[in-house]
Amino acid sequence: MLVCCYTVSRCVAADGADGAAVTACGCFSEFRLAVVQLQVRSVKADNLSRARRLVKEAAGQGSAVVLLPECFNSPYGSSFFSKYAEEIPGESTQMLSEAAREHKVYVVGGSIPEEDGGKLYNSCTVFGPDGGMILKHRKIHLFDINVPGKICFQESETLSPGNSLSMFETPYCKVGVGICYDMRFAELAQIYSRKGCQLLVYPGAFNMTTGPAHWELLQRARALDNQVFVATASPARDESASYVAWGHSTVVSPWGEVISKAGPEEAIIYADIDLQYLSDIRQQIPITVQRREDLYTVTCAQDGSS
Ligand SMILES: NC(=O)CC(=O)C(=O)O
Numbered sequence: 634m635l636v637c638c639y640t641v642s643r644c645v646a647a648d649g650a651d652g653a654a655v656t657a658c659g660c661f662s663e664f665r666l667a668v669v670q671l672q673v674r675s676v677k678a679d680n681l682s683r684a685r686r687l688v689k690e691a692a693g694q695g696s697a698v699v700l701l702p703e704c705f706n707s708p709y710g711s712s713f714f715s716k717y718a719e720e721i722p723g724e725s726t727q728m729l730s731e732a733a734r735e736h737k738v739y740v741v742g743g744s745i746p747e748e749d750g751g752k753l754y755n756s757c758t759v760f761g762p763d764g765g766m767i768l769k770h771r772k773i774h775l776f777d778i779n780v781p782g783k784i785c786f787q788e789s790e791t792l793s794p795g796n797s798l799s800m801f802e803t804p805y806c807k808v809g810v811g812i813c814y815d816m817r818f819a820e821l822a823q824i825y826s827r828k829g830c831q832l833l834v835y836p837g838a839f840n841m842t843t844g845p846a847h848w849e850l851l852q853r854a855r856a857l858d859n860q861v862f863v864a865t866a867s868p869a870r871d872e873s874a875s876y877v878a879w880g881h882s883t884v885v886s887p888w889g890e891v892i893s894k895a896g897p898e899e900a901i902i903y904a905d906i907d908l909q910y911l912s913d914i915r916q917q918i919p920i921t922v923q924r925r926e927d928l929y930t931v932t933c934a935q936d937g938s939s
Contacts, residue, residue: 663907664805666832666862667691667699670882671743672869672899673708677717680706681728691901692736697805701729701743702866702882703755703813703836709868710876711791714753718746721769726758734764739803743836743866744772744812752793757812757836759801771795772812773821783842786876788814798824806831806908809861813837816851816865819858826859831911835865844879849891857889860915862906870897887914 669687673680684705691699703709706725707717719725725745733740740760747756747769755772773795775788798821799810809825809832816822816835825833833855839848848865856863863885870880880897884904893904915921 661805662909663905664697665695666864666884666904666906667694667696668864668866668882668884668893668895668902668904669699669701670867670869670880670895670898670900670902671702671705672871673702673705673878674871675708677706677725681725685728685732687901688732688738688740689736691903692738694901694903696738696903698739698741698803698808700741700834700864700866701836702868702878703744703838704746704868705743705836706745708874708876709838709878710874711786711788712875714746714755714791715748718748718753720749721745721747721756721758722766726760726766729758730760730764730766733760733762737762739767741808741810741834741836741866746792747771753791754795755788755792755812756795757799757810759799759808759810761803767801768799768810770799770810770812771797772815773798774814774818776814778843780842784840786840800825800828800830806906809833811835813839816855817847819855822855822859822861822863826861830861831908832862832864832906833859835863836867837865838868838876839879841877841879844881848879848881849883849885849894852883852885853889853891856885856887860887860911860918860921862886862904862911864904867895869899887911 688699707713729740729742742758744757747754757770759767777787779785807830809830852863866882868878882895884893886892893902895902
C-alpha cells in the first residue's frame with residue numbers, strides 16, 4: 634500500500650487531541666485529514682475489516698478526520714447495489730461508528746447502498762469521535778450518463794435520489810458533503826461555501842472515461858470558485874471489475890492546487906488542512922465580498938419590448 638503525505642507545520646492541540654493545531658484564541662487552525670483509497674472487492678466482510686484497519690492506521694498518523702470512498706462496502710455497479718444494500722444502522726455503519734469511537738476521529742463513511750422503505754439510495758454517513766452518527770447524506774444527483782462508445786451508466790435504474798443537502802461542524806471546520814456526481818453541480822458547492830463550509834468532501838468513483846477528463850479539473854474548479862479545500866475519496870482501481878474506478882483520490886487547496894494525490898492503487902493520503910491559509914487567500918483575493926448580487930438576475934430583452 635502506498636502512503637502519500639503532504640504536510641506543513643503541525644502540533645498537538647492544547648486539549649490533547651492529536652492531529653490539530655490551535656491559535657492563540659483557542660480555535661483550531663490546522664488539522665490532519667486522511668483520505669483512504671480502499672481496494673473494494675466482492676467480499677463485504679473483507680471490505681469492512683480493511684476499511685477499519687486503515688481508519689486505525691490513519692488515526693495513528695494523527696488524523697482528525699478520515700474520509701472513505703463511494704461504495705466502500707460493495708463493488709460499484711447497478712447489479713451490486715441491492716445485494717450489498719443495508720439499512721442504516723446496519724453492519725457497515727456499526728463498523729464506522731466503532732472505528733470513530735475507538736480512534737477518536739471523525740469518520741466520513743464514503744457511501745454504501747442503503748435500503749429504506751423498499752427503495753435504494755447511495756448514502757454517506759458521518760460519525761463523530763464519540764461514535765454517534767452526525768448525519769446521513771443521500772446522493773442527490775444520480776449518475777446517469779451516456780457517452781457513446783465509452784460508458785453508459787444509469788444509477789436511476791436502481792437508486793433513488795436523496796432530497797437534502799448535508800453539512801456538519803467539527804471543532805476544526807465546517808464540512809459540506811456531496812457524493813461523486815454531486816461534484817459536477819457547482820451550485821451545491823456554492824451553497825455550502827456560502828453557509829460557511831471550509832472543506833467539501835466528495836466520496837466518488839469516477840471511471841476510466843470521466844476520470845482522466847474531469848476528476849481533477851472539477852475538484853480544482855470547485856476549490857478555486859469557492860475558496861475552499863476539496864477532498865475526494867475513490868475506491869482503488871481494479872482492472873478486473875465491471876466498473877473500473879479511476880482512483881487518484883485527491884485533496885485540493887483553496888488556491889486550486891493539488892496538495893495530496895493517490896495513484897490508482899490502495900493508499901492513504903494525508904493533508905494538513907490549514908485554515909489560516911484559507912483566510913489569507915480569502916483576504917488576498919476577496920471575491921467572497923466582491924460579489925455583485927445586485928446584478929445576478931438577467932432578464933432577456935426582446936425586440937420591441939421595453
Ligand atoms: N459514481 C459517479 O457518480 C461517477 C461520476 O460522477 C462520473 O462523472 O464519472
